[in-house]
Amino acid sequence: MPADDEKGPLRRCIASGTVGPKESMIRFVIGPDGEVVPDLEERLPGRGLWVTADRDALAKAMGKSVFAKAARRAVKVPPDLALRLERLLERRCLHALGLARRAGHVLAGYEKVREALRANQVGRAGPPPALLVEAADGSLDQRGKVTALAPSLPVIDLFQSPALAAALGRDHAVHAVVARGRLAAGLARDAARLRGLKGSQGDQDAHQDSDKGLGVGNTAGRPAM
Incomplete structure (x- = not known):
């Protein structure tokens, strides 16, 4: 199917099953040690496992062996993956x-x-x-x-x-x-x-990382990213 074609514009989220543009998703691969690895550059070898860039979708993918089923093998999901x-x-x-x-x-x-x-x-x-x-x-x-x-x-x-x-x-x-x-x-x-x-x-929250000063703001109803 087009959604499963690594060369096409669409991808299927392994967590929800929904199909969407790859720009709104995150590619993962399984490393040599069996660990789930984010591939933000989308260049790592291996079959891509795509998850919608959504907090709930990622949480679902991290549980209930979703990555393992999609990869058709045993995998290790880092607890701090999110x-x-x-x-x-x-x-x-x-x-x-x-x-x-x-x-x-x-x-x-x-x-x-x-x-x-x-x-x-x-x-x-x-x-x-x-x-x-x-x-x-x-x-x-x-x-x-x-x-x-x-x-x-x-x-x-x-x-x-x-x-x-x-x-x-x-x-x-x-x-x-x-x-x-x-x-x-x-x-x-x-x-x-x-x-x-x-x-x-x-x-609602702001990261309190004193070295990087990272944080999240309220968009106040405007188009935000």
């Missing part, structure tokens, strides 16, 4: 944001972001904005003034200010805008998958 996967996606998002910044596809700072949104371009004669990035611990009043300028633009509010600052090479970062392009598309996909894995709990 947390491990979240951390991998967090690192990917921040790395992608840093790459976009080095490529000149990101503007940061309250006034610069507002100016880019008004002009509908990132940088002088640059491409239009694709994503807004807002620190989870930033001022809701300032966030509202930024997002009001582009109400349909997706917002990534999965990280606290220290993490954004580190990714953007700044001492402080609360607001950023990412230009349309390949890097923005990859960041959007990983952020959406991370949001799905965090689930509703992600809008």
Whole structure:
């Protein structure tokens, strides 16, 4: 079936049986030692086992031998697989944001972001904005003034200010805008998958990782990733 074709655009979730675009799913493979391994790059050898990027779907896949049945062999599911996967996606998002910044596809700072949104371009004669990035611990009043300028633009509010600052090479970062392009598309996909894995709990809790400053913000009803 098309959903089971590793070269096609669709995949079947082993937890729910639903078919959807692979962009909304996470690929796993079984390592040489029988352990379930996330393959976020989707390049590892072996048969792919796909799970919808959703907190409940992953929890179901981790229980009741779902991975073992799909792999048709005994497997080892790490008890911290969900947390491990979240951390991998967090690192990917921040790395992608840093790459976009080095490529000149990101503007940061309250006034610069507002100016880019008004002009509908990132940088002088640059491409239009694709994503807004807002620190989870930033001022809701300032966030509202930024997002009001582009109400349909997706917002990534999965990280606290220290993490954004580190990714953007700044001492402080609360607001950023990412230009349309390949890097923005990859960041959007990983952020959406991370949001799905965090689930509703992600809008209530903030990670207290003092080294990375990772956290989840409330999207306040806007398109969010």
